[in-house]
Amino acid sequence: MTTRAQFIQRVRGEMAKTPGLFAARSADRPQEPGALAETIRRQLAERWPAALARFSEEFERVGGVLYRVADMEEACATISRIARERSAQRVVTWATSVLGAELEPRLRAGGLEVAGETAGLPGEAERSRFRHASAQADIGVTGADLAVAETGSLVVLSGPGKARSASLLPPYHVAVFGKGALVESLEQVGVIFEALHRDPGTMSGASISFITGPSRTADIELTLTRGVHGPREVHAIFVESL
Amino acid sequence: MANPVRASLLVTCLVDLFYPEVGVAMVRLLRRLGVSVDFPSNQTCCGLPLFNSGYHQEAARVARRTVRLFAHSEHVVVPSGSCAWMVKKEYPGLLKDDPALGAQAEGLGSRTYELSQFIVKVLGAPDIATDFRGRVTYHDSCHLLRGLGESQSPRQLLRRLPGVELVELPGADQCCGFGGSFSVRLPDVSAAILKKKLENAEATGADCLVACDAGCLMQMSGGLSRKGSRVRAVHLAQVLAGSDSR
Amino acid sequence: MSVGELKVPFVERAHRALNDRFLQEALNTATTRFMTLRHEAFQAFPQGEALRERAREIKEATLQKLDFYLEQLADNVERLGGHVHWAATGDEARGIILRLAQERGVKLVVKSKSMATEEIELNEALEHAGITPVETDLGEYIIQLAREKPSHIIAPAIHKTKGQVAELFSRELKRPLAADPEVLTKVARGELREKFLQADMGITGANFAVADTGTVVLITNEGNGRLVTTLPRIHVALMGMEKVIPSMTDLMVFLSILPRSATGQKISSYVTLVRGPRRPGEMDGPEEFHLIVMDNGRSSQLAGTLREALYCLRCGACLNVCPVYRQIGGHAYGYTYSGPIGILLTAMLHGNHAVRDLAHASSLCGACQEACPVKIDIPRMLIELREHLDRERIAPLAERLIFKSFARVLTTPALYRVLGRLGRLLQRPFVKDGRLGALPVFLRGWTDHRDLPPVAERSFRERWRELER
Numbered sequence: 001m002t003t004r005a006q007f008i009q010r011v012r013g014e015m016a017k018t019p020g021l022f023a024a025r026s027a028d029r030p031q032e033p034g035a036l037a038e039t040i041r042r043q044l045a046e047r048w049p050a051a052l053a054r055f056s057e058e059f060e061r062v063g064g065v066l067y068r069v070a071d072m073e074e075a076c077a078t079i080s081r082i083a084r085e086r087s088a089q090r091v092v093t094w095a096t097s098v099l100g101a102e103l104e105p106r107l108r109a110g111g112l113e114v115a116g117e118t119a120g121l122p123g124e125a126e127r128s129r130f131r132h133a134s135a136q137a138d139i140g141v142t143g144a145d146l147a148v149a150e151t152g153s154l155v156v157l158s159g160p161g162k163a164r165s166a167s168l169l170p171p172y173h174v175a176v177f178g179k180g181a182l183v184e185s186l187e188q189v190g191v192i193f194e195a196l197h198r199d200p201g202t203m204s205g206a207s208i209s210f211i212t213g214p215s216r217t218a219d220i221e222l223t224l225t226r227g228v229h230g231p232r233e234v235h236a237i238f239v240e241s242l
Numbered sequence: 243m244a245n246p247v248r249a250s251l252l253v254t255c256l257v258d259l260f261y262p263e264v265g266v267a268m269v270r271l272l273r274r275l276g277v278s279v280d281f282p283s284n285q286t287c288c289g290l291p292l293f294n295s296g297y298h299q300e301a302a303r304v305a306r307r308t309v310r311l312f313a314h315s316e317h318v319v320v321p322s323g324s325c326a327w328m329v330k331k332e333y334p335g336l337l338k339d340d341p342a343l344g345a346q347a348e349g350l351g352s353r354t355y356e357l358s359q360f361i362v363k364v365l366g367a368p369d370i371a372t373d374f375r376g377r378v379t380y381h382d383s384c385h386l387l388r389g390l391g392e393s394q395s396p397r398q399l400l401r402r403l404p405g406v407e408l409v410e411l412p413g414a415d416q417c418c419g420f421g422g423s424f425s426v427r428l429p430d431v432s433a434a435i436l437k438k439k440l441e442n443a444e445a446t447g448a449d450c451l452v453a454c455d456a457g458c459l460m461q462m463s464g465g466l467s468r469k470g471s472r473v474r475a476v477h478l479a480q481v482l483a484g485s486d487s488r
Numbered sequence: 489m490s491v492g493e494l495k496v497p498f499v500e501r502a503h504r505a506l507n508d509r510f511l512q513e514a515l516n517t518a519t520t521r522f523m524t525l526r527h528e529a530f531q532a533f534p535q536g537e538a539l540r541e542r543a544r545e546i547k548e549a550t551l552q553k554l555d556f557y558l559e560q561l562a563d564n565v566e567r568l569g570g571h572v573h574w575a576a577t578g579d580e581a582r583g584i585i586l587r588l589a590q591e592r593g594v595k596l597v598v599k600s601k602s603m604a605t606e607e608i609e610l611n612e613a614l615e616h617a618g619i620t621p622v623e624t625d626l627g628e629y630i631i632q633l634a635r636e637k638p639s640h641i642i643a644p645a646i647h648k649t650k651g652q653v654a655e656l657f658s659r660e661l662k663r664p665l666a667a668d669p670e671v672l673t674k675v676a677r678g679e680l681r682e683k684f685l686q687a688d689m690g691i692t693g694a695n696f697a698v699a700d701t702g703t704v705v706l707i708t709n710e711g712n713g714r715l716v717t718t719l720p721r722i723h724v725a726l727m728g729m730e731k732v733i734p735s736m737t738d739l740m741v742f743l744s745i746l747p748r749s750a751t752g753q754k755i756s757s758y759v760t761l762v763r764g765p766r767r768p769g770e771m772d773g774p775e776e777f778h779l780i781v782m783d784n785g786r787s788s789q790l791a792g793t794l795r796e797a798l799y800c801l802r803c804g805a806c807l808n809v810c811p812v813y814r815q816i817g818g819h820a821y822g823y824t825y826s827g828p829i830g831i832l833l834t835a836m837l838h839g840n841h842a843v844r845d846l847a848h849a850s851s852l853c854g855a856c857q858e859a860c861p862v863k864i865d866i867p868r869m870l871i872e873l874r875e876h877l878d879r880e881r882i883a884p885l886a887e888r889l890i891f892k893s894f895a896r897v898l899t900t901p902a903l904y905r906v907l908g909r910l911g912r913l914l915q916r917p918f919v920k921d922g923r924l925g926a927l928p929v930f931l932r933g934w935t936d937h938r939d940l941p942p943v944a945e946r947s948f949r950e951r952w953r954e955l956e957r
Contacts, residue, residue, distance in 0.1 A: 004562060007574035010787050011729070012555045017791035024548035027737040058754070122771050130771050131719075135685060151755040160769030164718045168711065186755070190740035197701045197736065206568070206766050206773055207717065208703075210759035215711040219627035219643060221650050222518055223669035228626055228677055229684075230711025230758065255898075258948040259908050260941045265948035269955050281952045284901045292895055294852055296874025296883070300895030307899055388854035417811040421851025428499065428812075428849065429933030434506050435811040435851070436938065464938035467923055 033194035040188050041180075051149040051182040052238060058152030062213030063226065064234045071241040072102055075176055078237055079141060080110030082174060088112075088138035092130070092170060095119045095161030099143055099176065107141075119161045134165035142167045144177040144236065146192065150185045153212040154236060158205030167211060173231040175211075178242025246278040247364065250315035252308070252354070254325045255287035256456035264456065267483035268321050268357060274483075275365055282311045288320075290328040291422050293336070302336040309333060309347050317364060318354040321479055322455045323386025324422075326356040331389060356386055358395040358454055358478055367398065372484035375405035379448035381439070381462065382415045383455035396454050396478055406481065411451075412442045418453075420461035436465045443473055451475045494822045498845040505816040511647050515817050518646040522808040525752025526859065533754075539745050544862040546738045547799035550730075551790065557699040557732045558781060564702025568764030570777035578608035578784045578837075585610060585691065585724055588778060589619050592722060594688040598680075600708060600716040601625035602693025603802055604726045604782060606638060606824045607837065610691070621691070622683045624712040626676055633660050639818035639826070641804035642750050647817055680712075690716035690774065694727035695801070696742060697779070700735050702763060704779060707746065709757040717762050723774040725762070729781050730798040742801065749861040750803040785837045793872045797832040799862045806856035806866060812849050821846060828856040828866045835873055844882050847873045911943040918942075 030036045044051060056066045069075050083091065091107055093099060095117040107114050115133035118126065134140065142162070146155035154175050158164050167173050183189060196202050215230030226232045249272060253265045272279050289304030308329070312318050320326040333347040355364060378400060386392050393415070400408045419425065419435030439462065443451045451466070451473055453459050463475035505511055530536045550557055562572040575581035589597065597614060599605060599621055611632065614621040623632040627644040631637065633656050638644030645653070654667040657675055665675060692713060696705040704725045706713035717723050733739060747753040766773030789795055807813045807827030818826035823842070825833040828850055835843045847870060856866040877883040878891075897903050918924050924940040926932075934940060 002574045002576040002580060004559075004572070004574050007576060007781065007783065008555050008559060010576065010783065011558065011790065014787045014790040015552075015554060018552075018795070019791070021552055022548065024545045024552060026546045026549040026734040027542065027741055029735050029737045062757070117771055119769075121769055127771060131685075135681075153755055153759075158770055158773060159767070160771075163771035164714065165772050168714050168718060186740045186743055190737045193701075193736040193739075203763075204767055205770055206763045206777075208761035208763075209714060210755065212753075212755050212757050212759075214757070215709070216757055217626045217673060217710045219625070219630065219645055220648075220653050220669040220672055221514070222521060222643075222646070223650075225669055225673040228673050228710045228712075229624065229680065229715055253948050255904075259911070259943050262944045262946060262948035262951050266951055266955065269952075281949070281956075283949055283952070286898045286901055286904045289895075289898060292891060292898070294871055294874075295848075295891055296871060296876070296878045297891045297895060298875050300892060303895060304898045384851070384853035384855075388858055415855075417851050417853035417855065419811060419851060421853065424848060424851045426930060426934055428502060429937055430506055431502050431812055431815050431849075432851070433937030434815045460941060461938070464923075464934075464940055468925075468938045 030191050030194055033191055033198055037192045037195040040183065040191060044182055044184070048179040048182045051184050052179070054149035054184070055147050055152060055182060058149065059236060062152050064152060064213050064236055067235065067237045069237055069239055072100055072239060073106065075237045075239050076103060076106035076110065079107060079139070079174055080112065082172065082235055083112055083139055086138065086172060088172060090137045091115070091139045091141060092134045092137035092166050093117065093141040094143060094163065094166055098161040099141070103141070117161055117163050117166070130163060131165060134163070134169040137170040139172045139174060140166035140168070140170040140231070141174050141176065144175040144181050146183055146189060147177050147181045147236070148183055148186060148189055151212055153210045155189065156209050156211065157203065158207040160204055162205060164207055164209070167209070168230055171227060171231055172233045172235070173211070174235040174237065176237045176239055178239050180242070246276055248278045248280070248316040249319045249360070250312055250317070251279060251281045252285060252288065252312065252318050252320045252325065252329070253281065254320060254322045254456055256460060257321055260460065261456055261477065264321055264477040264479050267477070267479040268319070271479055271483040272319065275361070275368055275370070277365070285311055288325040288328045290324055293328060293332055295423050298336060305333045305336045305347065306343060309337065309343060309350050312350055313346060315353060317360065318350065319357055319360045320354060321357050321477060322457065323356050323383045323390060323392070324455055324457055326354055327385040327389035329354045356390060356392065356454060358399055359390070359392055362395040362398060370399065370403065370482050372403055372482055374403065374481045374484040376449040377407045377409060377447060378450040378452050378481065379409050379411040379443055379446045380414060381411055381418060381443070381451055381453045381458060383453055383458045384417050386454050387415055396452070399478070399482065400452065403481070409446045409448055411446055413438070418458045418461050420457045422457060425461060432461070433465070436461055440465050440469065440471065444471060448473060450481070452478055452481055454478050498820070498822065498849065501820040501822060502816045502849070505820040510649060511817055514646055514649070515814055518640070518643060519808040519814045522751065522804070526749055526805055526808070529748040529752040529754070533748065536745060536748065539741055540861055540863060543741050543745055544799065546733060546741060547862055550733055551795070551798060554729070554732070554790070557734060558729060560699040561697055561702060561732050562781070564700065565764060565779050568702050570702070570764040570779055573778060573780045575780050575782040575784070578782070581608050581726060581780055581782045581784065582610060582613045584780055585726070586613060586617050588722070588724060589614070589689055590617065592688065594619060594722070596683065596687045597621045597689045597691055598683050598687040598716050598720060599623050599691045600706065600713040601628050601644070602691070602726060603641060603824065604693045604728050605691060607784065622680065622687070624680050624684070624716060625708070625710060626673060629676060629680065630656065633657070637819065637824065640807060641802050641825070647819065684715045684719045687720045689722040689724060690720040691724045691726065692716055694725050694731050695746070696739055697727050697732045698736055698739055699732050704762045705739060706760040706762065707756045707758070709751070711758050713760050714758055717760060717774065718772055721774055722776045722778070723762070724778045724780065726780045726782060729783055729786055745861040746801050746803055749801070749805040749859070789836050793876065794832050794836050794869055796864045796869060797829060797836060799864050800829050800833070801861055803861055805859040805861065809855040809859045811851060811853060811855070821849070828870070829864065832866065832869050832873070840873065840876050840880060840882055843873060844877060847877055908943060908947055912945070915942050
């Protein structure tokens, strides 16, 4: 069995043989990503309407549907309407600690069956319950940590109360976000990621997903088909009060 | 003219043996443009076929004698993008073991031009009178296009000819399938690639398919004549020289 | 294509592909579509050109400190609670995965598309050990059912018609299915969803691995990459060691150019960043995360002719623009990696003998280099590979003798002139209407398809005497 030391030794041995290489640098990383990320956030506090307009354009280009609402109450009504139009009954959501306490009761009041994620340390039974609920659910409701205008992507960081399955297993995904999530470009995402990783306390989950429109494939005769494994519809609700 | 531009022809083996009329057209054209032309008679081939097939020592031997043969040329003009590329881009590397020769090769490279580039960049794109008439389309040969980064000079020259209408060839920048020994090693693949090229050329409604490389010319004219097409493949020099090229 | 078919010479495999009418149509449609999408995507992205340069430099810079970045990656993966394994060969990589699966009683494995696992023929090994691997990328699922190899890096089943897929699915699921991509996709969703939920282990490749955060990056359009890394309790990622990149900032450069090069998308539908097993408090995600770093012939090219091939992002752009690939498709190449870059990777993984014929499956037109997001100089490396074939006496003796004699002719003008005249003499019986329509021996292939001009009655050098005046 090859050990790390042996493997690296072999690589080093071969590297030593390379003849004159050209000078090459990797990308220039921000010296103080935290400060730079803060600057970006501050600038976006001004510029967010333009970012939202661009996000809207790109998100719709990839097949997403964007709604703009005043507050969570209206957001819940929108979710209920999306559900009604699709004859959807079962909803799985991120924890109330993340999405706000009003979401679950409002959706229930709208006639939906809601399986919400519970906060705290889930045990095996809880995991299995949630997994089953997600697999059975018609709609998954999540937040979005970032909304990238350049590409129309929703970025979700997993963590306690922020299950991955909710945006993945149900055929309809609805993400709720506010202006604080808007960024303009992948480059800015890079800065924010650098900042997040610099400060280990900020990332409590093991997965980050960029979701750009519905799941799609063109593997049979190049015919574009949606919803092959992930959701076949992705909805994003921009909530002004968030 | 007090000091005419002087140019030596590197006529290439394909033009020498198969398309001498292209060489003749080039001589007459350049002379009309006031260039003093000479032809170092011991030249053979630039060695590209050897190089591309991996016979680099052998190609270096050919390069060595070509560099010496053209050591005193003011300019070297080549009617083939691929051969010009070979001299300009590959000779210096092939001969780098002998620093003096390597330097000479660099020098030769900087004085060597593919025909259309020579007319545009050295002669300053003078007006060219030709009795050639008709609708033409232009095929970018790969080495001229991607090796030497040239797509404009030939088009510029063609566009300015009064009796010539240039129509763009769909997929002009796609290979014709020649590739030197490739066309002999994998003849049916080469021919399948050619088929698309010719269909595109015929669809333009052009009378002539113009190229700046004798290799592409050989491939494309071979396919056109086999299918009995009314389109003819001609070298840029033949268009520019008109009936002078006979 | 099974490996046994490699006994058929390349020329014959190419010939068969040329005569497969459906394949021809499918290839033409698919490659043209991808080519157009890529072209349009970069036209609408003016900064793309600079980012390609940037990306190329990042790849080179990473290789120059590869030992450092690999160790940094390993440290960070371990810090996040993952396990790192080192595989010098494909054999060893297979062994590691089998051992992990067997020790944990794994029966069912779901996989997202990974060329690295194709490279080591992992599925065969798993099946042999009684473990069921299920490919979940739709295209990969199709070719797995058909027991074939991918014919394109990013569209593995482009050679199949919907009719063939319907037949395949109907046979497998024992019920008749319509030849409708929509229906077939839905059926596959249902089938595969069950597998996702049942599987004990998910196996992926890695499009990138970010050294300073210990992150494995997976890019898919279907979302199967997310499912494979979310549902099973064990996630194993197999990466070629050249996939490591320094930082998140670098990653963003690649995220901008890889999808555009592959499918013309600004970004693929799903980009999944995996940082070890799930954290405490997370509802889902795997309990165990294993990263296997694989060499398998790569290190031997760090200082070798094919170094630049280690920049490859596996986007498939060079396949789509290659005039040869566009005619013969992926299977004719006979190995896991096809197209122009595939020839280089095959040489890297299987040695130069494997590419004796393949090295010549290129007209050296340069379209591949032009399309490559990291501008890999594929034509140059093909030429250098050919040089090795001569030097290592892998090229056929007859060919080597012909070229060496040819060199003699080109360096001896008198001989060159004599041969020109000889050609003129010998061709006489074959000249008809001023062209050569049917020649014997090695030129037969040429004249089977097109004419050859005869050697001119008077060569240019003979005419020069009168031009000289």
